[in-house]
Every structure is written in structure tokens, then in C-alpha cells.
Amino acid sequence: MILFIFDCQLYINYSFSLNLKTGVTKALRGEPILNEAYRELADYYRTEIVPSRVRKPKDKSSVEGTVGYISRQIIASLRNYHCFHIEDLNQKIFEKLEEINTIDFQKRPGSRKKVFEEEEKSYLQQLPQTRYKLTEWKSAKVQLNYHIQVERMYYSVPYDYVREYVDVRLTTDLIEVYFKEARIASHKRLNGEIGQYSTNIDHMPDNHRLYLEHNPENNRKWAETIGTSMAQFVSHILEMNVEKKALNILSTLRNLTTKYSKDELEKSTQILLEISTNPTVSVLKGVLERSKKRKQKAEKNSDQTNIDDHGFVRGAKYFGGNKK
Numbered sequence: 001m002i003l004f005i006f007d008c009q010l011y012i013n014y015s016f017s018l019n020l021k022t023g024v025t026k027a028l029r030g031e032p033i034l035n036e037a038y039r040e041l042a043d044y045y046r047t048e049i050v051p052s053r054v055r056k057p058k059d060k061s062s063v064e065g066t067v068g069y070i071s072r073q074i075i076a077s078l079r080n081y082h083c084f085h086i087e088d089l090n091q092k093i094f095e096k097l098e099e100i101n102t103i104d105f106q107k108r109p110g111s112r113k114k115v116f117e118e119e120e121k122s123y124l125q126q127l128p129q130t131r132y133k134l135t136e137w138k139s140a141k142v143q144l145n146y147h148i149q150v151e152r153m154y155y156s157v158p159y160d161y162v163r164e165y166v167d168v169r170l171t172t173d174l175i176e177v178y179f180k181e182a183r184i185a186s187h188k189r190l191n192g193e194i195g196q197y198s199t200n201i202d203h204m205p206d207n208h209r210l211y212l213e214h215n216p217e218n219n220r221k222w223a224e225t226i227g228t229s230m231a232q233f234v235s236h237i238l239e240m241n242v243e244k245k246a247l248n249i250l251s252t253l254r255n256l257t258t259k260y261s262k263d264e265l266e267k268s269t270q271i272l273l274e275i276s277t278n279p280t281v282s283v284l285k286g287v288l289e290r291s292k293k294r295k296q297k298a299e300k301n302s303d304q305t306n307i308d309d310h311g312f313v314r315g316a317k318y319f320g321g322n323k324k
Contacts, residue, residue: 024051036137036169044132046125073100136170140177146203150175153190156203216243219250227266229273236279253281260288267291 026033032051034042042049052059074096083089101113110118140148146159150168157166157177161184169176170189177185187198201209216238223234234253238246256265268287272279 023049027051027054029054037135040135041132044128070100133171138168138170139165140168141165146205147197147199148177152194154195154197155185155187155190156197156199157185158203159205159208214247214251216246219247219254222254226262227269229266229270232273233269233279233284237281249281253284256285256288260292264288264291 023035023038024032025035034049034051039049041047074093077096078089078092081092083092101116102111104111138150140150142148142157142161142164144162146162147154147156148166148168150170155175155177161179164179166184167178169178173189175187175189176183185200185203187200190196190198201212204212219234219238220231223231234250237249237253240246241249260268265288268284268291271291272284272287276283
């Protein structure tokens with residue numbers, strides 16, 4: 001371990017391995033599994049974690065001796081010193097630390113500070129602009145309503161993952177959901193009253209999304225795409241009924257688009273508004289059916305007329321009536 005002062009900051013370079021229980025989830029011989037929060041901390045500061053081997057005390061004996069030496073040198077020299085505020089104590093610690101870093105080694109040339117400047121300083125990288133935010137990892141099962149429960153709050157994930165187990169990464173203001181190491185959702189973390197929902201519309205099945213979008217404003221926009229008469233009819237329905245009932249009526253109205261074109265709907269709605277002071281969807285259906293029957297009858301008559309006009313078009317020659 002090398003301690004040194006650089007630009008009024010304390011740097012400690014640990015050249016040793018650990019295998020602490022809170023940092024290593026599973027001590028496999030080839031590649032130990034690290035605690036996720038611990039691994040993220042190392043990645044954030046571009047640091048490599050190399051756990052020591054199990055039951056190999058010599059892997060960390062030298063650093064433990066160095067830690068003890070540094071601690072004794074600083075604590076022993078300040079044991080009789082009386083300080084009255086933390087800044088004063090820190091100043092004395094830094095002064096003693098500088099002294100330790102500049103003392104020459106006993107068994108080789110140079111000092112800790114000199115070794116740092118010659119061998120390690122060039123490899124230093126600038127710290128990130130923001131501090132690392134401690135994270136917490138949890139597991140959760142995606143419920144049938146495509147939400148997961150985290151600390152009694154509910155967050156949506158794509159509905160394809162229903163009944164799957166996912167990993168959840170929590171920070172102070174964000175949660176991220178991972179499935180097999182791939183991020184599938186992220187939400188702003190909910191606070192306050194328990195039982196709140198954070199739902200992303202893109203996570204919903206198509207039928208649920210349509211239900212959510214079934215509101216007065218969207219129905220007015222839909223009516224405008226049909227025509228002015230339909231927009232007037234929809235406004236009438238919304239004004240004459242409470243919202244819940246009006247939305248049920250409009251749902252029936254919009255289902256007519258599966259059987260009739262926009263032009264047919266607009267023309268029939270225009271007729272409906274002209275003949276009725278209290279237009280309803282059931283009356284509109286009658287107008288549409290009668291208009292459709294008239295159209296079919298007209299097309300049938302037109303086809304019959306065309307057949308009568310043409311008659312036999314092959315001529316007498318075809319049937320042998322023009323022989324000489």
C-alpha cells in the first residue's frame with residue numbers, strides 16, 4: 001500500500017486482494033462472483049477487483065502488515081496531541097502522512113512518493129464529475145398485470161415478461177429492471193404514499209393501450225378525422241351523457257369503422273343530424289344499413305341494365321347463320 005499527497009488530496013493505492021464476504025457473493029476458483037453494488041462501484045471508478053484465493057493468507061499478508069505500520073506511525077505520533085476541531089486533526093494527519101511518504105526505503109532506493117511519481121502517477125485518471133451513487137439490487141417476479149412490486153410500489157415492464165423473475169437495480173432516484181443482464185425498463189423511483197403505480201404505456205398490450213387511450217379528447221380527435229358531421233355528433237354524445245356512459249356509447253360508435261368506410265359514416269351522420277333532434281348510435285346504424293341496401297340495389301340494377309343492352313354479342317356468323 002502506498003500513501004501520498006498530491007494536489008492537496010489524499011490518495012491510497014492498494015496493491016492487494018480481498019475476499020470479504022460482503023464483497024464476494026460466491027468464491028469460485030476461476031472467477032468469483034462479486035456483489036453487484038461492489039462491482040458497480042469498481043466499474044464506476046475504473047478499478048479492478050481481484051479477490052484473493054480462499055485459504056491463502058499470504059495473498060494479503062504484506063498489505064495487512066503495511067496497513068498496521070502506517071496506522072501505528074500516525075496514531076502513535078499523535079497520541080499526545082490535543083485537537084479541538086476536525087480540520088486541525090486532518091492537518092496533522094496529512095503532515096505525518098507526507099513525512100512517511102518521503103522517508104527513504106530501508107532495503108531499496110527511493111521512497112513511496114518517488115515510486116508513485118515515477119511508476120504510477122502517469123496512470124492516474126480524472127475522477128468522474130459526480131460521485132458514485134450507492135445502489136441496491138433486488139429480485140422480483142413480474143405479475144399478471146405486467147408490474148413488479150418494489151418496496152410496496154409498482155413499476156411496469158413489457159408485458160412479454162409476465163411471470164418471469166427479473167433483477168431490479170435501485171438508486172436514490174431511479175430504478176432499472178434487468179432480465180438476463182439486459183435492461184428492459186427504467187422508472188423514476190416513487191416516494192411517499194405506498195401503493196403508487198408507475199406505468200409506461202409502451203409496456204401495455206394493444207387492447208390495454210386502446211382502453212387507456214379511450215377518453216373524451218382522443219374521441220374528439222378521432223371524430224375530426226371522419227368529418228365535421230361526426231365531430232358534431234360525438235360532441236353531442238359527450239355533452240348529453242355522463243363521461244362513463246358517453247365513452248361506452250362512443251366505443252360502440254367506433255366499432256362501426258370495421259364495417260363502413262369513413263365516407264359512408266360521414267354521409268350517414270350528416271343525414272342523421274338533419275332528420276333527428278336527438279341523434280343516437282342505434283338510429284345511425286339504421287341509416288347506414290338503409291344506405292348500404294340502396295347502394296347494393298343500385299349496383300344490381302346497373303349490372304342488369306348492362307346485360308340487357310349487350311344481348312348476344314357473338315353475332316350470327318359465330319352460330320353459322322351467315323352461310324352462303
